[in-house]
Amino acid sequence: MANVKVAVRVRPLSKRENAEEGRIIVEVDNKVAKVRNIKVDNRLDGPWDSREKIVAFSFDYCYWSIDPEDPKYASQEVVFQDLGTSVLSGAFKGYNICLFAYGQTGSGKTYTMMGTPASVGLTPRICEGLFSRQDDYSEQPASCRVEVSFLEIYNERVRDLLKQSDHKKPYTLRVREHPETGPYVQGLSQHLVTDYKQVVGLLEEGIAKRITAATHIHDASSRSHAIFTIHYTQAILENNLPSEIASKINLVDLAGSERADPSYCKDRITEGANINKSLVTLGIVISTLDAVCCMFVF
Numbered sequence: 001m002a003n004v005k006v007a008v009r010v011r012p013l014s015k016r017e018n019a020e021e022g023r024i025i026v027e028v029d030n031k032v033a034k035v036r037n038i039k040v041d042n043r044l045d046g047p048w049d050s051r052e053k054i055v056a057f058s059f060d061y062c063y064w065s066i067d068p069e070d071p072k073y074a075s076q077e078v079v080f081q082d083l084g085t086s087v088l089s090g091a092f093k094g095y096n097i098c099l100f101a102y103g104q105t106g107s108g109k110t111y112t113m114m115g116t117p118a119s120v121g122l123t124p125r126i127c128e129g130l131f132s133r134q135d136d137y138s139e140q141p142a143s144c145r146v147e148v149s150f151l152e153i154y155n156e157r158v159r160d161l162l163k164q165s166d167h168k169k170p171y172t173l174r175v176r177e178h179p180e181t182g183p184y185v186q187g188l189s190q191h192l193v194t195d196y197k198q199v200v201g202l203l204e205e206g207i208a209k210r211i212t213a214a215t216h217i218h219d220a221s222s223r224s225h226a227i228f229t230i231h232y233t234q235a236i237l238e239n240n241l242p243s244e245i246a247s248k249i250n251l252v253d254l255a256g257s258e259r260a261d262p263s264y265c266k267d268r269i270t271e272g273a274n275i276n277k278s279l280v281t282l283g284i285v286i287s288t289l290d291a292v293c294c295m296f297v298f
């Protein structure tokens with residue numbers, strides 16, 4: 001899967017982790033993340049010795065986002081410059097692109113994808129990039145159209161985050177498959193936007209409606225998968241004839257995988273089971289795509 005890039009990001013310890021005297025067991029060295037197994041010989045403290053086990057994993061990008069004073073600190077801007085600009089350049093060339101954040105609950109997916117008002121994440125930055133196109137990517141189009149939609153998948157059911165839904169039956173959208181364009185969500189609202197401010201308004205509206213709940217690890221854990229889709233259509237002249245380049249950008253903030261905890265209430269347990277089930281399925285899909293892809297590479 002040559003067109004797939006994988007990045008890993010290390011976030012700072014949370015207040016709770018600091019209070020519990022948590023330790024960072026990951027180191028980042030260029031494109032390699034090294035995880036130290038502190039359980040070896042139950043040696044929680046003490047000097048490094050040959051029995052300490054380090055497992056190294058390679059990625060396309062490794063981000064160290066612990067301390068802003070650290071020279072190797074990766075800010076939201078650094079992450080955007082690597083990942084967001086390639087999304088934009090792909091979209092400008094007419095490719096469909098999917099960027100998703102995957103990880104354990106509380107690991108920093110929403111922070112990276114959405115960010116905070118003081119530290120804006122990938123999704124709003126990518127939208128801003130579409131409107132303030134100052135690129136060297138390709139020829140500028142005569143005009144372009146941007147339409148967005150925002151949905152969440154909660155307990156395997158789909159809800160439009162940008163449409164007032166029936167309170168009794170909010171999760172009623174159906175996923176269908178079009179013979180030519182592939183899977184789509186029937187009845188999902190599409191919103192034409194003409195500037196960055198409008199996109200931010202819609203993003204805030206959708207984020208506010210998304211289901212969150214407190215878990216042992218994270219006070220505001222997202223309990224659903226959220227998909228923000230941008231349909232980007234460029235009007236161009238091809239051989240002096242009007243034509244269009246259409247691309248679709250899916251920006252996905254997945255719910256976090258978590259360990260089943262019998263002390264949770266029934267809702268949390270059901271949510272957790274559905275989250276884990278869908279993430280395992282996603283893993284199977286990616287492995288299968290990889291296997292199929294390898295079969296045809298000669």
Ligand SMILES: Nc1ncnc2c1ncn2[C@@H]1O[C@H](COP(=O)(O)OP(=O)(O)OP(=O)(O)O)[C@@H](O)[C@H]1O
Binds near residue numbers: 011103106107223256
């Ligand atoms: N790179 C970072 N720098 C500073 N704070 C971060 C960073 N990443 C995450 N955080 C903070 O850590 C907490 C958890 O992050 P976040 O909500 O993004 O986790 P999540 O993976 O989306 O969790 P869940 O799957 O439970 O929804 C938040 O308070 C967030 O502000």
